Amino acid sequence: MRKITCTLLLLMGGIAALANVHPIKSPDGKLCVNVEEENGMLTYSIEYEGKKMMLPSLLGLKSDIGDYTCGLKVTDVRKRKVAYSYSMAGTKASSRNYEANAVDFVVSSSGAERLMTLEFQVSNNDIAYRYHLEGAKTNDQDEPRRTTILAEVSGFKFPENTTTFMCPQIDGDHKGWMSTKPSYEEEYKADAPMAEKSKYGKGYTFPCLFHIGDDGWVLVSETGVGSNYCGGHLSDYEEDTGYTLAYPDVTEQHGLGSSTPAISLPGATPWRTITVGSSLKPIVETTIPYDVVDEMFQPREAYKPGRYTWSWLIWQDNSINYEDQKEFVDVAAAMGFEYCLVDNWWDARIGRDKIEELSRYAQSKGVSLMLWYNSNGNVND
Structure with a gap:
């Protein structure tokens, strides 16, 4: 060269x-x-x-x-x-x-x-x-x-x-x-x-x-x-x-x-x-x-924007538990919102099994869950 x-x-x-x-x-x-x-x-x-x-x-x-x-x-x-x-x-x-x-x-x-x-x-x-x-x-x-x-x-x-x-x-x-x-x-x-x-x-x-x-x-x-x-x-x-x-x-x-x-x-x-x-x-x-960009892939389903309830905004970290999140699913359903956002530490404070249960409950109410994830190099939560 x-x-x-x-x-x-x-x-x-x-x-x-x-x-x-x-x-x-x-x-x-x-x-x-x-x-x-x-x-x-x-x-x-x-x-x-x-x-x-x-x-x-x-x-x-x-x-x-x-x-x-x-x-x-x-x-x-x-x-x-x-x-x-x-x-x-x-x-x-x-x-x-x-x-x-x-x-x-x-x-x-x-x-x-x-x-x-x-x-x-x-x-x-x-x-x-x-x-x-x-x-x-x-x-x-x-x-x-x-x-x-x-x-x-x-x-x-x-x-x-x-x-x-x-x-x-x-x-x-x-x-x-x-x-x-x-x-x-x-x-x-x-x-x-x-x-x-x-x-x-x-x-x-x-x-x-x-x-x-x-x-x-x-x-x-x-x-x-x-x-x-x-x-x-x-x-x-x-x-x-x-x-x-x-x-x-x-x-x-x-x-x-x-x-x-x-x-x-x-x-x-x-x-x-x-x-x-x-x-x-x-x-x-x-x-x-x-x-100017090309489509990278075709999603398996249509992801739609929507409104959501969010417990952390008013109840902060202590609200990341199953019962409080269930309440906010109910609030979303009552208000006709599409989603409920579950904030950080859901994997530790609620657990993956209970999140699946919460997801099924939300779906029965016509609500979908959004789960928070932090991408922070080698330290993620």
């Missing part, structure tokens, strides 16, 4: 190189992504209705089989239309007709032997992109069949007048109830300046909302994170590069798993998603988390 060392700079003084810009427009023509190839690096910027919503931001990744952040060259550009329909229960829209303009950029790197493909899909108000790495070219057993993604440099740089609505990420060094942090218990801060550092110095948890002055709103998140990949978040803001896609802190999960994901080859990263609008309406209504 060839090796190369480079410094990531958006502006490289003294080097005369012509920029090669590839625009990708949404079907309605209002949203435009400009992918730019210059000085061996790739950036993208976003305009909506002619207004700048994102400034040139870096693209690329580093893996243990090659560096795809500099020394890059677009060798092929493949344009295509994407259109399909799907239905889902319990989401914002029960049926969805998805249409997007897609472009695949085939990219070579002076620091890698294999090609990378950068895939963009641009629909009305939504952008999704991800990276593909190709598989082995021969049957040689020495050719890598997997790779560790060491880092993404995917950037998100906004105009100076932008303010933020974001939740700070916290490290996992035995913090919070039962050492479960980072978790959902941090608070969003409204209308904060970009230059303000995150509360814990660990960046921000997805989704992240940005107010681009009087011009509109941008929501940044991700989707399509499978079991072979880690969830990402945003770094703290840097003046030159903006925000960068960051991987988990090494203290998270207390040694279970890795903070750098490994994928088989050929393989792809999760999607990085961006929703853009002149108002919050497209942000609230976006279905991009579902639009």
Whole structure:
């Protein structure tokens, strides 16, 4: 494998190189992504209705089989239309007709032997992109069949007048109830300046909302994170590069798993998603988390959302016993609710045999049980 060392700079003084810009427009023509190839690096910027919503931001990744952040060259550009329909229960829209303009950029790197493909899909108000790495070219057993993604440099740089609505990420060094942090218990801060550092110095948890002055709103998140990949978040803001896609802190999960994901080859990263609008309406209504992912399996039964009673909310831990839960099943039945939620420690305080009995009793009343489960690394209850 060839090796190369480079410094990531958006502006490289003294080097005369012509920029090669590839625009990708949404079907309605209002949203435009400009992918730019210059000085061996790739950036993208976003305009909506002619207004700048994102400034040139870096693209690329580093893996243990090659560096795809500099020394890059677009060798092929493949344009295509994407259109399909799907239905889902319990989401914002029960049926969805998805249409997007897609472009695949085939990219070579002076620091890698294999090609990378950068895939963009641009629909009305939504952008999704991800990276593909190709598989082995021969049957040689020495050719890598997997790779560790060491880092993404995917950037998100906004105009100076932008303010933020974001939740700070916290490290996992035995913090919070039962050492479960980072978790959902941090608070969003409204209308904060970009230059303000995150509360814990660990960046921000997805989704992240940005107010681009009087011009509109941008929501940044991700989707399509499978079991072979880690969830990402945003770094703290840097003046030159903006925000960068960051991987988990090494203290998270207390040694279970890795903070750098490994994928088989050929393989792809999760999607990085961006929703853009002149108002919050497209942000609230976006279905991009579902639009670009494939169905993983067919469930054996239809799982339906519904209302539930929950003893812990008013009676706390001591209510996790058979008799109290039976009362709350009765309350759910009397109110016409679909479920009764049994909170933590049901397996120890009620037991699996009695839970089966409680389930049969609930079913006789037209109520289903929901059982609480804590996924906390090697310590679960």
